Amino acid sequence: MSGVEQVRFTEQRLSEINAVVKKYPAARSALLPVLHMAQKDFGYLSMEVQQLVADTLNLRLMMVREVVTFYTMFREQPTGKYLMEVCTNAGCMLNGANELVEHITKTLGIKVGGTTPDGMFTVTEVECAGACGGAPVVQINNEYHEKVDAAYMDAFITKVNASAEGDQA
Amino acid sequence: MISSDPKQVKAICFDRVHLEGQTGLEIARKNGAYKFLPTVLKDFDGEKIIDEVKKSGLRGRGGAGFPTGLKWSFVPRNTGRPTYLLCNADEGEPGTFKDRDIMRFDPHLLIEGMLMAGFALGVKDAYIYIRGEFLHEAQVLDAAIEEAYAANLLGENILGTDFSMNLTVHRGAGAYICGEETALIESLEGRPGRPRFKPPFPAVEGFYRCPTVVNNVETLATIPAILEFGGEWHAAIGVPNNTGMKIFSVSGHVNKPGNYEVPMGTSLKTLIEEYCGGLQHGTLPKVIIPGGSSTPWLTAEHYDTPLTYDAMMKAGSMLGSGAIIVMDETADVIALTRRLAHFYAHESCGQCTPCREGTGWLERVMNRVEAGQGCEDDLCVLSDAATHMAGRTICALADGAAAPILSLLKHFPDEVRARLMEKAA
Amino acid sequence: MTTLFINDEEITVSAGTSILEACREHGADVPYFCYHPELSVAANCRMCLVEVEGWNKPAASCCTPVGEGMKVTTQSDALSKDREMMMEYLLIHHPLDCPVCDQGGACKLQDYTMEHGAKHGRYAEAKRAVIDHDLGPFVSTCMTRCIHCTRCVRFADEVAGTGDMGVLNRSDHMRIEGIVEEALESELSGNLADICPVGALLDRPSHDITRPWEVTRHKSTCTQCPQGCDIVIESRGDEVIRIKADVDGVEPWICDRGRYVHDAFRAEERILKPAIREKSGFVEVSWDESIEAVVDLLKGKRVGIVFSPDWSVEGLASIRLLHDTVFQDAKVAFDLHRRDMRVFVFEEGFSMSSAQIADADQVVILGSDLRQRLPILMQGLRKRSNEGKPVIRIGAMNYRTNSELSADALIRPRDWVAVIARAMQQLKDLGKTAAGMDAWLEKVEVRHEAGKLLADALLSDSCALLVGEEIRSHIDAAVLIHGLDLMMRAAGHAEAGSDGRNLIPEGMNTQLLSAAFGDIRASVGDLFDAANDGDLDALLLIGSDPLGDGLFSMQAKRAMGKVPLVQVGAIMGEVSEFADVILPAAAYSEVEGTFINMEGRIRMAEHPLCTIGEERPLWKVMMRMIQGFGKDVPVVDLLELRTRIEGFLPEMAAAWSTDDHDLCLSVARNRDADSISDGIEPAMSLDVVSRYSMYREGVWVRASSYLVEAGSIHALDDVLVHPNTLQAAGLNVGVCKVRTASGDFDYHIGVREDVAEGVLFIAKRGIAGDLSCEVMASLGGGQ
Numbered sequence A: 001m002s003g004v005e006q007v008r009f010t011e012q013r014l015s016e017i018n019a020v021v022k023k024y025p026a027a028r029s030a031l032l033p034v035l036h037m038a039q040k041d042f043g044y045l046s047m048e049v050q051q052l053v054a055d056t057l058n059l060r061l062m063m064v065r066e067v068v069t070f071y072t073m074f075r076e077q078p079t080g081k082y083l084m085e086v087c088t089n090a091g092c093m094l095n096g097a098n099e100l101v102e103h104i105t106k107t108l109g110i111k112v113g114g115t116t117p118d119g120m121f122t123v124t125e126v127e128c129a130g131a132c133g134g135a136p137v138v139q140i141n142n143e144y145h146e147k148v149d150a151a152y153m154d155a156f157i158t159k160v161n162a163s164a165e166g167d168q169a
Numbered sequence B: 001m002i003s004s005d006p007k008q009v010k011a012i013c014f015d016r017v018h019l020e021g022q023t024g025l026e027i028a029r030k031n032g033a034y035k036f037l038p039t040v041l042k043d044f045d046g047e048k049i050i051d052e053v054k055k056s057g058l059r060g061r062g063g064a065g066f067p068t069g070l071k072w073s074f075v076p077r078n079t080g081r082p083t084y085l086l087c088n089a090d091e092g093e094p095g096t097f098k099d100r101d102i103m104r105f106d107p108h109l110l111i112e113g114m115l116m117a118g119f120a121l122g123v124k125d126a127y128i129y130i131r132g133e134f135l136h137e138a139q140v141l142d143a144a145i146e147e148a149y150a151a152n153l154l155g156e157n158i159l160g161t162d163f164s165m166n167l168t169v170h171r172g173a174g175a176y177i178c179g180e181e182t183a184l185i186e187s188l189e190g191r192p193g194r195p196r197f198k199p200p201f202p203a204v205e206g207f208y209r210c211p212t213v214v215n216n217v218e219t220l221a222t223i224p225a226i227l228e229f230g231g232e233w234h235a236a237i238g239v240p241n242n243t244g245m246k247i248f249s250v251s252g253h254v255n256k257p258g259n260y261e262v263p264m265g266t267s268l269k270t271l272i273e274e275y276c277g278g279l280q281h282g283t284l285p286k287v288i289i290p291g292g293s294s295t296p297w298l299t300a301e302h303y304d305t306p307l308t309y310d311a312m313m314k315a316g317s318m319l320g321s322g323a324i325i326v327m328d329e330t331a332d333v334i335a336l337t338r339r340l341a342h343f344y345a346h347e348s349c350g351q352c353t354p355c356r357e358g359t360g361w362l363e364r365v366m367n368r369v370e371a372g373q374g375c376e377d378d379l380c381v382l383s384d385a386a387t388h389m390a391g392r393t394i395c396a397l398a399d400g401a402a403a404p405i406l407s408l409l410k411h412f413p414d415e416v417r418a419r420l421m422e423k424a425a
Numbered sequence C: 001m002t003t004l005f006i007n008d009e010e011i012t013v014s015a016g017t018s019i020l021e022a023c024r025e026h027g028a029d030v031p032y033f034c035y036h037p038e039l040s041v042a043a044n045c046r047m048c049l050v051e052v053e054g055w056n057k058p059a060a061s062c063c064t065p066v067g068e069g070m071k072v073t074t075q076s077d078a079l080s081k082d083r084e085m086m087m088e089y090l091l092i093h094h095p096l097d098c099p100v101c102d103q104g105g106a107c108k109l110q111d112y113t114m115e116h117g118a119k120h121g122r123y124a125e126a127k128r129a130v131i132d133h134d135l136g137p138f139v140s141t142c143m144t145r146c147i148h149c150t151r152c153v154r155f156a157d158e159v160a161g162t163g164d165m166g167v168l169n170r171s172d173h174m175r176i177e178g179i180v181e182e183a184l185e186s187e188l189s190g191n192l193a194d195i196c197p198v199g200a201l202l203d204r205p206s207h208d209i210t211r212p213w214e215v216t217r218h219k220s221t222c223t224q225c226p227q228g229c230d231i232v233i234e235s236r237g238d239e240v241i242r243i244k245a246d247v248d249g250v251e252p253w254i255c256d257r258g259r260y261v262h263d264a265f266r267a268e269e270r271i272l273k274p275a276i277r278e279k280s281g282f283v284e285v286s287w288d289e290s291i292e293a294v295v296d297l298l299k300g301k302r303v304g305i306v307f308s309p310d311w312s313v314e315g316l317a318s319i320r321l322l323h324d325t326v327f328q329d330a331k332v333a334f335d336l337h338r339r340d341m342r343v344f345v346f347e348e349g350f351s352m353s354s355a356q357i358a359d360a361d362q363v364v365i366l367g368s369d370l371r372q373r374l375p376i377l378m379q380g381l382r383k384r385s386n387e388g389k390p391v392i393r394i395g396a397m398n399y400r401t402n403s404e405l406s407a408d409a410l411i412r413p414r415d416w417v418a419v420i421a422r423a424m425q426q427l428k429d430l431g432k433t434a435a436g437m438d439a440w441l442e443k444v445e446v447r448h449e450a451g452k453l454l455a456d457a458l459l460s461d462s463c464a465l466l467v468g469e470e471i472r473s474h475i476d477a478a479v480l481i482h483g484l485d486l487m488m489r490a491a492g493h494a495e496a497g498s499d500g501r502n503l504i505p506e507g508m509n510t511q512l513l514s515a516a517f518g519d520i521r522a523s524v525g526d527l528f529d530a531a532n533d534g535d536l537d538a539l540l541l542i543g544s545d546p547l548g549d550g551l552f553s554m555q556a557k558r559a560m561g562k563v564p565l566v567q568v569g570a571i572m573g574e575v576s577e578f579a580d581v582i583l584p585a586a587a588y589s590e591v592e593g594t595f596i597n598m599e600g601r602i603r604m605a606e607h608p609l610c611t612i613g614e615e616r617p618l619w620k621v622m623m624r625m626i627q628g629f630g631k632d633v634p635v636v637d638l639l640e641l642r643t644r645i646e647g648f649l650p651e652m653a654a655a656w657s658t659d660d661h662d663l664c665l666s667v668a669r670n671r672d673a674d675s676i677s678d679g680i681e682p683a684m685s686l687d688v689v690s691r692y693s694m695y696r697e698g699v700w701v702r703a704s705s706y707l708v709e710a711g712s713i714h715a716l717d718d719v720l721v722h723p724n725t726l727q728a729a730g731l732n733v734g735v736c737k738v739r740t741a742s743g744d745f746d747y748h749i750g751v752r753e754d755v756a757e758g759v760l761f762i763a764k765r766g767i768a769g770d771l772s773c774e775v776m777a778s779l780g781g782g783q
């Protein structure tokens, strides 16, 4: 997104938003769903996007700000193409999540919370993903990967990098 | 198939989860989904349903264990305002992962349970508040709901009766606190999930200040069986005051972690050894957290405790959501406590002074203690800061945050002291 | 009612009261931060814990309702420990900067730390620092000190109605933030510093100036608008440091105008010494010399007197004494917004208290920018709207109210008569009538649909009409007010006890003005025209600034250029450029005196600030002048003066002899003033309406640098019209020609949907202010 370009929803999105709003007693209930949509459309929730959401739902910007900053899944900064969220809470920790995080960050050469220079991977630690039976759990772009180990992650990273190189070629 | 003989019942919520294609309406119906619904809509009324649920002895599976029938009976009738039914599918309590399996493997069971609850309470609009990370589960539910609408199981004049109900899946966005029912309501109203003080209770003033019932997924998924086989049938499963089956999410140092639905009253030891393949190392657990990370710890001493609300209470803990985290002798309990302290500091909604400041304080002290840079005074600080946040806040998160700290200090003071010494060494 | 025990004492409170409120009512001390009697309950500070017998944990008393037979304990060892811990939690991130904090000495956190805190904090980890933000010209922030009680957020939401403050993040990263541009929008922003229990939100103008224990507090009455709020003026020596709402007063808040006007008390524009004009400019002289000069100028002359209604009752009465002893034939005028001098059926002032208005079934605002005009009354209506009670408005401009109106109609001033006729017709058709209604109605042919809103409201059990400046300054005001009066009588809203007729006045003390000047007052416009036409020889201005305020600046300027001018007042202003003699009169903060607000509420200022120059209370200046003209001085002290006043307004006797703070005067009624429409068609296509800005109107305001700054932030375009109006005239946004009865002028015209079609809205004084004197206009192409 270039800075000057005005952010706006597509017509189709707007009609989806209208449909969502109708499901609730008041439009403000649609704020979370619409923020999810906006994040999907624009990658992250910049101030312009937050203003757009406020205008679309006829809410004050402050209400949108409060919500965006409260929920961890809403991001005000861009992330890498693959967002890897490693659960390090109790169940996963007891099954090697900390070691896994260390392995991934070392492999990618970044810190927790960081993004690889090629913009491909971001690694974060998250709270209990609600899948402790499959510990350790890694969500990659909101898809659950369970009973993950170092080899699994290596394979994943290798595959992504290979296809990226393929794209460039 | 669920047996009508309570002694023979193997599963209620998980009865169909293993069946292939169960998320599709056609197969679900073949396996008994919505079979009893027409009878309920035709022959039952709100009073009768609430009566059966009361008789069943069903207690909320979300954590607090509040009798479900009693909760429903608090909802005022004829207020002139709508009554809402909200399904709590936030499943954020560390260690809990049971609701996810119901939703992703048998969404129609939950829909049917909500229809029956909604019918009992005169609900026109119901919502499933699902944690934002469960994108796949939300999609499964959405697809199931769409099929249900198409089959006139949802929407206007369901199955040709006067009863109409809409059902909407609403995704959260990453906040453990939104599992607390009033925070859930705030969140569903498009606000940060900061719990409301009570009274007023949601049953009287909830979603948009209208009467509202909030129930856990598992609670609602139990309703169809209770209505089909009767409250007494359900009451005969398990033990008195702790009736029915219960799903336990077992994780940590066990060989076969996973969800197990067993009759209430099964002992901890039986569950772990017979169902979960025992501990990874050794024979006796070092710590068992019986009801999710917010519940006080038990040790080997309580290995035989029956899995009931009452027995757990007696043992000094709580059954909570049935999330059992097991640690064997290899566990670093200080590291675990530090990690949980981080969790609560991260998840406090921030409004209550003791929780906002206390959780951060506890985490920072635990960071030092774990790193071997603690001092004797820290023990007193940890104990004071934890004790005075519990029970003094709007919601129970602060109690949950205090539990691991107080448990650590209670069961492993020597281990903590030894860690303090490391700095000197 | 509920009976319970607090510390073993049996007490009875109304059901649903919180334990904290029950404790407060009965003097049991319970500490708290987040609770505020005027705001919703948040229950987040957890400081207000008490014990309830039989409960297994302490209860937050602010959010726990009392129960029958409940046994509450507010002091115990366990509670002391809890409070000590609460303080420790709060202080872990709080900076230790009390010595440099403005709040020090008046800080709840500091007080409770002394009372409930431990000797030492045990927190040894890193402290949180929070960035500050800009909340406008009146509030500065030090957010690291914030304790997250959210009072400010609730204030912005519930009271100011701007909702521009919020809580960002969660856990101990949680912080309060304001969105700058919008924070400025609140005319109540100064209250933020008062409600913040710690030193996070601070009063910017008094920042770093003083410590709470250095100031002296003077109870007084604000005269910046007819609301006449109870205020406390805080001074150090003779210097006013700030003005606050009086916590024992009627209203919990005051507006920024009344609060920040105080720098005008010491402004350069203050008149502190008598002066006379020489060729080189003003020369300060002694009182005797100045009085001599006044006598030279005015003796034996035909004099016009224009004064401000905001002087104390005593000051105003002394003007009448001057008139009666020296200038018996003089024309006297004071209302700078009134064109129609025919008697109004109900005179200026309110028949209801603000509380009664808030409780009425229906409230209808007729032609008023209430948020600018009476910000505190508007706040009450906002509160009422929040509770879901209706507030209706009819008028020429969709003035921002920061709250949802239940119904709203935009009309042109010329439509008023048709609006009223439409409403009256509806009442009549329902068989509700009053003597004289048919005669009134007969003269009006047209009907305007907006009248339905009015009629529907009138049909409720209680209805408050707030008649504003658009009607009061109308050329046919008397007819309109008569029409409204007829309807109120027909609908049963004119009886004692349920009288809903309220006319928003020009300023303070209207009840006295009607009583003391009813027989001699003239129109300000006429008076200036007379001077211009050679029918007056000199002007005496007493506190009034017709060049800066009101509708007649053009006439005033012409007249002042023609005849000599004597100015008595506290602030110079533009009129001083025309003055030949200037006499200093004391500011309202500097006098012992009586004030009456729009509701008729009487207040006496008893402990004034010291004067800072040679200024004297107005009544003494008047007596001095009388003496100068060689007449016997009618009164020599306040007591005698007050006896005279009782001659005009006998009800005042009671006020001066009791301590009753709720005493109210009733509004003057003129039952036989039956003005009827003469049905003349307006000659031009547009009606002129001029904006009232609380940051620009009034001599004190223009001398206050804080308010001038705020005014520049709140500026609008010079002249505004509805886009359709411009389109109908075939014009575009930009410079256009405004044709009026007094000539053609070029102005920059902007558009705004908020303006009624067919209205020329004069938004900015000073540039387009001269147009205010016009009633009608039309538009043509620019140069």
Ligand SMILES: Cc1cc2nc3c(=O)[nH]c(=O)nc-3n(C[C@H](O)[C@H](O)[C@H](O)COP(=O)(O)O)c2cc1C
Residues within 6 Å of the ligand: B059, B060, B061, B062, B063, B064, B065, B066, B068, B088, B089, B090, B091, B092, B093, B176, B177, B178, B179, B180, B181, B182, B214, B215, B216, B217, B219, B220, B395, B396, B397, B400
């Ligand atoms: C901090 C906190 C988190 C909670 N999280 C959940 C949750 O994730 N899922 C849930 O069903 N209940 C959760 N609860 C319990 C709910 O507040 C509520 O008691 C429950 O949803 C009621 O449903 P039930 O009666 O069917 O158990 C939580 C409570 C607290 C205090």
Ligand code: SF4
Residues within 6 Å of the ligand: B177, B194, B195, B347, B348, B349, B350, B351, B352, B353, B355, B356, B393, B394, B395, B396, B397, B398
């Ligand atoms: S206890 Fe914690 S999470 Fe619960 S309401 Fe208070 S601050 Fe929020």
Ligand code: FES
Residues within 6 Å of the ligand: C031, C032, C033, C034, C035, C042, C043, C044, C045, C046, C047, C048, C049, C060, C061, C062, C063
């Ligand atoms: S005053 Fe009760 S919690 Fe703040």
